[in-house]
Amino acid sequence: MPSHLARLGVFPIINCGSMRSFYGNTVALPEVVEAMAEAAQTHVIMEELKEAVSLRLAELTGFEAGLVTCGSAAALFLAAVACTAGNDPEKMLGLPKTFGTKNAVLVPAAHRFIYDHAFRLAGLRIVEVHSLADAAGVLKTDSVAMICYLGMREKAGAMPFNELARLGRANGTPVVVDVASEFLHRPNKWQHHGADIVIYSCGKFMRGPQASGLLLGRQDLIEAAWRNSAPQQAAGRCMKVGKDQMLGAVIAVEQWFAEDRFNLELDRCFDYLGTIEKELKEEPLLKTAFHQTTEWSVPRLRVSWDDMPASPHANLLRASLLKGYPRVLICDFGMTSSSFLIDAFSLRRDDCHIVAKKIVEFFRSGAHNDRPGDQLLMLNDLAGTWAVAIDFSAGREMHKFIIENSANGLDAVHSGLLFDAPMVVKGMLDRLEFTSKVPFEGVHLYYRFTGRPVSHGLEGDVVMGAASATNSGPVAAAQFGTAHWRAKRVDLSG
Incomplete structure (x- = not known):
């Protein structure tokens, strides 16, 4: 066991799950670790290192230029600001305000995903389209700064990538493809079919530094992304990449191609x-x-x-x-x-x-005879409207539970600031559970309220998270932590 981790009381895992950030992504190659150690013990002019890294990534991948980012989500943000602000100082420093210029990102509806929040951080509105005809119409009438396409959803919906890219080229709108969790291939099919920027994770399959991503594509857009990132004093300053990560990422890509x-x-x-x-x-x-x-x-x-x-x-x-x-x-x-x-x-x-x-x-x-949740009983005395006070870390917010008795048990709704969603109610006399799954932008929010009856009503804790509909396991559904809640029945008779 690594001694420093043991000293902190952190015990490593054998990861047969996945290369998720929750689990530390991948284990870096020895060559990557050696290169990062070398860079960590030196000083360099970051502009010079950026130029050298970009040239080397271009040689290795076949793209015009490349940039190492602090993860692929940061790459999405930098791609967005490169397309909407470029290297115009007023636009760069005014973000997320876009001054009424190109301030939208066009996304096929089937390609919405949890990381597209990066676009809103860049000041862009997300415009969903459901067909190529919709996309063509939006490109003609709206101020679209970029098109985003999620590579893993290539077969979802009726929007072939090459056709969408053709529309982008005809309109002069850059096309960004996110394939963070896929293999990097050369020649690159996304580039071949018209992508202006392609995003990969370097901390997964390539076994590079854990918090590293690759922004590959057109020279002018990659340069603009660099101008918006650290060490420059721009919107991406908070997404700094160290010299050790930059060098480690290049070595990872070299090893990826050198060894097949x-x-x-x-x-x-x-x-x-x-x-x-x-x-x-x-x-x-x-x-x-x-x-x-x-x-x-x-x-x-x-x-x-x-x-x-x-x-x-x-x-x-x-x-x-x-x-x-x-x-x-x-x-x-x-x-x-x-x-x-x-x-x-x-x-x-x-x-x-x-x-x-x-x-x-x-x-x-034989230690598995008690299946969790199987003994929960429906309660019919919870019917009514409940005012629910949730103490988040940034302050208290009021939600609402609306519960009605029905022939099938209970019909319940969880009402928040921006949503009303069906809620599942289970419980026994001393243990209650309310769960809801709320569509929100390109993902779902998950709430799991647990608690018990008290003198003033109900009280307990809520576990919160967000994930796509296909990746809604307990880790993602709890990633936003917990908050305390209290509920009081509301008398609506008056």
């Missing part, structure tokens, strides 16, 4: 998953199947079991595997009540046996 890492990593994942699958077959309750969504995605192993009243819930397995040492993490992405996915990309060979052994031990231990 794409195929090497795929072969390694299949090898490790095969090892785990072989050992899991020792437990007759478990079923396994390989799972790969596209030819470009990392293969995963789906582990499942019969969903019966006495069988364990996957969340219980997840919590159990994180106990003791070594700790094993399975991700909530793709999890159901009776299955989960093993992602082998972040594993070492010696981890495979540990992962399989701990899973098998859990199912043989």
